[in-house]
Amino acid sequence: MIDTGKVFELSAIRRTYQVGGELVRALDGVDLTIRDREFIAVIGTSGSGKSTLMHTLGFMDSPSSGRMSFEGRDVSAIGRGERARLRAARIGFVFQAFNLLSKLTVLDNVVLPLIYSRKRVKDKRGLGMRALERVGMEHRAGHTPGQLSGGERQRVAIARSLINEPRLILADEPTGNLDSKNRGRIMELFASLMDEGITLALVTHDDEVAAYAKRRIRMQDGRIVEDSLS
Amino acid sequence: MNPVGDIYTGASNGLREVWSNKVRSLLSMSGIILGVAALVAMVGIVQGMLGNMRASFERSGGVLKLEVHPREAPEEQQHIAGISPGMTWRDIGAIEKAIPLAAFVTPVVDMNWERFVAKGRRAGAILHGVTPDLMGIKNYRLKHGRFISDFDIEAKSPVIVVGGHIVRELFRGQAKVIGEQLRVRGQIYTIVGQMEEVEAGGIGGGGRRFNWESRLNYIPATTAMARYKGDDEVNRIEILAASVETMPDLMEQIENTLTQTHRGIFDFEIRTQEEQMAELKKLENSFTYSLGGIAGISLLVGGIGIMNVMLASVSERIREIGVRKAIGARSHDIFIQFLAEAVVISVLGGLFGLVASVGLLSLARDLIPEGQNINLIPVTAMFYGFLFSSLVGLASGIYPALRASRLDPIDALRYE
Numbered sequence: 001m002i003d004t005g006k007v008f009e010l011s012a013i014r015r016t017y018q019v020g021g022e023l024v025r026a027l028d029g030v031d032l033t034i035r036d037r038e039f040i041a042v043i044g045t046s047g048s049g050k051s052t053l054m055h056t057l058g059f060m061d062s063p064s065s066g067r068m069s070f071e072g073r074d075v076s077a078i079g080r081g082e083r084a085r086l087r088a089a090r091i092g093f094v095f096q097a098f099n100l101l102s103k104l105t106v107l108d109n110v111v112l113p114l115i116y117s118r119k120r121v122k123d124k125r126g127l128g129m130r131a132l133e134r135v136g137m138e139h140r141a142g143h144t145p146g147q148l149s150g151g152e153r154q155r156v157a158i159a160r161s162l163i164n165e166p167r168l169i170l171a172d173e174p175t176g177n178l179d180s181k182n183r184g185r186i187m188e189l190f191a192s193l194m195d196e197g198i199t200l201a202l203v204t205h206d207d208e209v210a211a212y213a214k215r216r217i218r219m220q221d222g223r224i225v226e227d228s229l230s
Numbered sequence: 231m232n233p234v235g236d237i238y239t240g241a242s243n244g245l246r247e248v249w250s251n252k253v254r255s256l257l258s259m260s261g262i263i264l265g266v267a268a269l270v271a272m273v274g275i276v277q278g279m280l281g282n283m284r285a286s287f288e289r290s291g292g293v294l295k296l297e298v299h300p301r302e303a304p305e306e307q308q309h310i311a312g313i314s315p316g317m318t319w320r321d322i323g324a325i326e327k328a329i330p331l332a333a334f335v336t337p338v339v340d341m342n343w344e345r346f347v348a349k350g351r352r353a354g355a356i357l358h359g360v361t362p363d364l365m366g367i368k369n370y371r372l373k374h375g376r377f378i379s380d381f382d383i384e385a386k387s388p389v390i391v392v393g394g395h396i397v398r399e400l401f402r403g404q405a406k407v408i409g410e411q412l413r414v415r416g417q418i419y420t421i422v423g424q425m426e427e428v429e430a431g432g433i434g435g436g437g438r439r440f441n442w443e444s445r446l447n448y449i450p451a452t453t454a455m456a457r458y459k460g461d462d463e464v465n466r467i468e469i470l471a472a473s474v475e476t477m478p479d480l481m482e483q484i485e486n487t488l489t490q491t492h493r494g495i496f497d498f499e500i501r502t503q504e505e506q507m508a509e510l511k512k513l514e515n516s517f518t519y520s521l522g523g524i525a526g527i528s529l530l531v532g533g534i535g536i537m538n539v540m541l542a543s544v545s546e547r548i549r550e551i552g553v554r555k556a557i558g559a560r561s562h563d564i565f566i567q568f569l570a571e572a573v574v575i576s577v578l579g580g581l582f583g584l585v586a587s588v589g590l591l592s593l594a595r596d597l598i599p600e601g602q603n604i605n606l607i608p609v610t611a612m613f614y615g616f617l618f619s620s621l622v623g624l625a626s627g628i629y630p631a632l633r634a635s636r637l638d639p640i641d642a643l644r645y646e
Contacts, residue, residue, distance in 0.1 A: 060556060060639050081560055088558020099553040099643070103250050115239060116558035160557065 006072065007168050007199055008034040008057060013066035015052050015222075026052035027063065028222035034168065039194050040201040041213035049222040050203045051172065057201065058091050058170045059083040071167065088117035092161025094202075096173035098153040100145040100160075107132065107141040110160045117164050131159040134196075135189060151182030158189060162198075169193075171202035175209055187212045236563070240570030247543070247571050248578065258539035259579030261532025262622065266583025266615040269525030271590035273611035276517045278591075283510060286443060287503060289369040291470055294333075294477070295503050298467040298484065303497040314495035319455065319462040321491050322361070325469065328487050331480040333472045334366035337464035339454035341414075346396055346447070348412035353399035355445040357414060359454025359464075367470040370443075375408040375423035382450040389453075390414075391423035394444035417457050419449065477502070525615070532579065533622035540572050540630035551634055552642025561635040568631035569624070576623020580616045587612070 015027040026049050034040065034057075044050045055061040056068070059075070062083070068076045070086065078086075087093075092113075100109045111128040114121055121127055132138040135155040145153055154174060161169050171190070175183040183206075190200060191212055204210050211230070218226035248255040298321075303311035325335050339359030346353050365377050375391070382389055392407065401407045410421045427444055455462055469484065471477045481500050488498050544551075551564055559567075591607060 055640055058556070081562075084555070084558055084560040087556065093556050095553075095556075095643070099549070099556070101550055101553065103246065112554070113557045116554070116560070116563060 005035050006033060007036060007038075007070070008032065009067075009069045010056075011067045013056065013063045013068060015049075015056060015061065016064045025222045027056065030066070030222070030224055032217070032224060032227075034199065034201065036167075036199055037194070037197055038199055038201075038215055039190070039213045040215045040217060041210035042201060042203045042217045042219060043205070043207075043210050044219035048219040050219045052222075053219065054170050054172055054201070054203050057168070058093060059086045085117075088113055089119070089164055090167045092164065092166035092169040094154070094157050094161050094169060094171035094174045096176040098145070098150070098157045098177070100153055100156060102145050104144070105141065106137065106143050106145065106148070106156050109145065109156060110163055113160060113164050119164070127163060128159075131163045132156070134162060134193070135159045149182075150178050151185055154178065154182070154186055155189065158186075158193075162193070168199045168201065171200065173203055173205065175204070175206065183209065236566050237570065240566040241574060243567050244571035244574035248574055251543075254539060255575055255578075258536050259532075259575050259582065261535040262529065262576050262579030262619045263532075263583040263586060265525055265528035265532045266580050266619050267586035267590055268528055269521065269615045270584060270587035270608060270611050271594065272521045272525070273518075273608045274587065274591045275594050276514070276521065277608050277611075280510060280514050280517075284507075287506065287510070289443070291367045291369070291468070291503065293474065293503050293507070294471045295367060296469045296471060296477075296481065296484070297501045298469070298488065298498050299501060300466070300497060301499045303495050307495050307497075311495055311497060314492040314497050316492075317464050317467065317498060318491075319451070319464060321467060321488060322464070324487050324491050325467070325484060329480065329483045331472050331476045331483060332469045334363040334470040336361045336363040336367060336468050337451045338466050338468060339451050339459065340465035341454060341458060344414050346400060346412055346414055348400040348410065351400045351402075353396055355393065355396050355447055356442075357447050357449065357454070359451040360448050361451050363470075364448065364468070367468050371426035373424045373426040374406050375421070377423050378448060378450050383452050386452045386456050387450055388417065388419050389422040389449065390419035391425060391448045392421055393425045393446045394427040396445075396447055397424060415458065526618075529618055529622050532619070533576070533626035536572055536575055536579075536623055537626035537630060539575075540568060540627055541633070543571070544568065544630050544634045547634075548637060548642050548645040551637050552639050552645065555637070555639035556643060564637075565631045565635035568634045569627045572627020572630065573620065573623045576619050576626070577616075579623070580619035583619065584612055584616060587615075 010030055010032040013027050013030040013032075014025065017024045017026060028049070030049075030053065032053075042050045042053060052061065056063055060083070062078075063076060066076065067074065070090070075086070100106075101112070104112070107125060107128045110131050111124045114124050114127065129138055129141060132141055135158050137152060137155050137159060140148060140152065140156070145156065148156065154177075158174075161171075174190075175186050178186060187209060190202075194200060202209070202213070210216055214230055216226065216228050216230060217224055298317070300317045303314065319337065322335055322337050325332055337360065341357035341359070343354055344357045346355055360378065361383055362378055362380055365372075372391070377391055378389065381387070390412065392412075396412070397404070397407055400412060401410060404410075407421050407424060411418055412421065413419070425444075425446070451464065455464075469480070471480050481502075484500055489496070492498065554564060554567075588607060
């Protein structure tokens with residue numbers, strides 16, 4: 001029977017690269033289950049494999065071996081097109097460097113995933129405005145990212161990640177480029193989104209940020225060495 | 231999959247990119263603009279020239295017209311060539327008498343370029359000595375007065391029929407100049423007729439300016455021979471056949487008659503307009519191929535320019551490509567996006583090129599000093615120029631678009 005509460009189930013996932021003549025084990029037998037409404041912080045030193053884990057969960061990378069299921073479906077060996085479709089429709093991304101497109105307006109940035117997900121949405125801009133309202137940025141819809149502060153840009157990026165009502169939001173060091181005031185605001189925003197039923201996994205170096213999460217996963221040498229609830 | 235939506239999204243993204251990089255886009259499309267403008271303008275100029283040559287050919291008698299020109303006697307007759315009197319006034323009488331298939335016959339005593347003087351003004355124009363039959367051969371009309379008459383030929387009258395150019399230059403402001411006098415090489419003539427202006431159509435309608443036919447002026451052939459040549463030699467004979475079917479017979483009869491009057495010496499040749507038409511066609515083809523080649527090369531260079539700019543654009547936007555892929559863009563979406571940009575650049579370049587070509591054609595009409603009128607906007611060349619420029623854009627966009635679409639999202643996002 002499929003457990004509908006499970007978003008991801010990873011079993012003995014390995015991801016290896018050949019760099020020069022050397023085999024690098026970025027993920028070395030990861031077992032992990034992510035359930036709905038979880039707020040997970042993935043922590044670890046540089047090179048511990050946390051980014052590779054995020055890329056794998058975000059369908060940007062495929063495991064070299066192991067079994068991975070998403071929403072009860074085996075996705076261990078799906079092709080690039082299907083991975084792109086899942087990224088567009090089911091996963092939301094938030095990056096450290098915000099990664100908004102500078103030539104588009106705030107609203108156009110937010111609705112961009114709708115175009116790629118090919119969902120038949122009648123009022124894309126209305127949906128975009130509602131996503132901006134959720135992060136308190138509706139008044140800047142017509143501005144370009146260059147006209148916003150770092151904290152505002154990250155809120156817009158979060159609105160973009162919300163637009164497709166994803167099953168999981170992946171945030172890679174989302175507060176890494178922010179000052180402490182803005183860092184607090186962004187984490188408060190994530191916490192409030194959690195109350196709305198979002199599932200969130202974020203990568204961070206920052207223990208203060210990790211403290212917001214209910215579950216902490218520590219990685220080392222491509223393995224999960226700690227998985228604890230707070 | 232929604233191809234229409236893909237193209238729409240691609241084109242609007244492309245337009246946005248072109249607009250946000252105006253100078254770079256304009257520079258990259260300059261090759262296409264110049265290529266299309268050069269192609270269309272050159273074809274327009276050539277077609278205009280050839281079109282007017284054809285129209286002028288029709289007016290001067292069309293396919294029914296034959297011309298007899300003097301030429302050197304053949305090698306084997308060289309030693310006795312002197313016994314031929316050459317092409318003379320007697321030939322006209324002989325043809326008129328012996329050949330009923332010739333509907334009209336006129337000699338042309340060609341004075342070529344002469345200086346015409348009247349009312350203290352001077353103007354250069356062409357003077358031909360002819361007979362009344364000229365009006366039967368040419369498709370010209372009189373505006374005022376009369377043409378040269380049989381009496382003028384008989385009496386060697388000092389009369390002249392003038393074209394529009396002389397009226398404009400020597401008798402400014404006068405619509406009718408019948409009865410006025412003018413001088414050519416010291417000889418005085420009374421104007422008895424004014425030719426109807428030959429209008430060659432034009433972009434702006436003003437086709438008179440470069441029309442050499444308006445510079446033609448006629449005096450009686452006998453007057454021309456007496457006043458300027460001092461003998462009865464003529465420069466050529468123009469004949470209009472009664473019908474196309476009888477042309478071969480007519481040519482044979484002319485040859486027989488002239489062989490007699492020239493005492494068996496073949497120091498003349500009969501030219502048909504058909505040969506001239508074939509020459510014109512050859513000229514047109516050689517122009518078309520050489521211009522097409524030049525334009526093709528310049529469009530190719532334009533395409534390479536677009537490819538260069540698109541490759542630079544891909545390198546500059548690697549991170550953007552990574553972001554787009556991360557939020558769900560497929561390789562296909564990125565491919566379409568960059569291809570659409572290249573096509574937008576080339577299509578805009580093609581459109582600007584068409585606009586520039588119309589400007590160039592207008593300029594050419596005003597600048598070319600003498601010769602035929604430039605009067606055509608070549609719609610076919612415009613269509614092909616635009617189509618080819620779009621195809622060049624499409625072809626030059628494929629490689630950069632492929633490079634962009636193949637980028638790995640993780641590598642692209644890491645790119646600094």
